[in-house]
Amino acid sequence: MDAARKDASERAQEMQRGWYGEPLGVLFRRLIDELGLNQARLAAVLGISAPMLSQLMSGQRAKIGNPAVVQRVQSLQELAAEVNVGGVSAAEAAARMDEIRKTSGGAVLNTTQSTHSSGATTVRRVVREIQSLLRSVSAAGDIMDAADQLAPTHPELAEFLRVYGAGRTADAVAHYERHQN
Numbered sequence: 001m002d003a004a005r006k007d008a009s010e011r012a013q014e015m016q017r018g019w020y021g022e023p024l025g026v027l028f029r030r031l032i033d034e035l036g037l038n039q040a041r042l043a044a045v046l047g048i049s050a051p052m053l054s055q056l057m058s059g060q061r062a063k064i065g066n067p068a069v070v071q072r073v074q075s076l077q078e079l080a081a082e083v084n085v086g087g088v089s090a091a092e093a094a095a096r097m098d099e100i101r102k103t104s105g106g107a108v109l110n111t112t113q114s115t116h117s118s119g120a121t122t123v124r125r126v127v128r129e130i131q132s133l134l135r136s137v138s139a140a141g142d143i144m145d146a147a148d149q150l151a152p153t154h155p156e157l158a159e160f161l162r163v164y165g166a167g168r169t170a171d172a173v174a175h176y177e178r179h180q181n
Contacts, residue, residue: 009059016062018139020073024064025057027073034080035093045101046072063136068103070132075100078128123180127172130164140166 013023020027032042043053046069055061064070079096082088088096134143143165151158163175 012059012062015139016056016059018141019063019135023059025059027077028053028057031073031076031080034083035076035097036090037097042076045076045097047101065136067132067136070136071129072100072103074128074132075103123173123176124169127164127169127176130176131169131172134161134165138165 013025016023028039028042031037032039035042037045039053039057040050043050046053047066048056048064048069052061056064064073076097079088079093079100083093138146143161147158147161147165150161159175164172
């Protein structure tokens with residue numbers, strides 16, 4: 001790889017770190033390992049082409065442009081966490097990955113994605129969808145800058161941006177629950 005392409009790749013991976021918390025190559029390799037996938041299967045579950053996955057992993061592309069794909073990545077991360085603690089069997093994980101693959105991201109708060117079979121809305125899912133949308137349009141640092149600018153005149157909006165745009169999911173869930181009651 002020539003020096004210019006290597007520099008561009010490193011810049012893209014640094015942007016990924018700001019947007020997704022880590023370079024996508026690291027994130028995707030972990031999902032592959034934890035869920036027992038190969039790259040082709042991961043690409044299929046995410047709903048992107050294998051070459052696109054490769055470009056994201058190598059830093060040839062910096063950003064996932066489709067919010068639905070970002071939502072699928074987050075769903076796979078949640079699934080991998082459940083697998084790691086032994087809460088989900090390999091067969092259950094495979095079935096859940098098929099469900100994740102079938103989700104469309106047409107609406108930001110797609111109720112078919114946001115409900116369990118009981119019909120109860122999952123607060124965590126709604127929060128992750130809000131986070132995904134905000135993070136798909138701007139980097140965490142830019143969201144924090146916008147929040148700082150809004151804080152003097154619109155403190156509630158500033159708090160919303162900080163919590164959902166750059167904060168931890170657990171904090172966003174608590175914020176959501178406080179403001180829905």
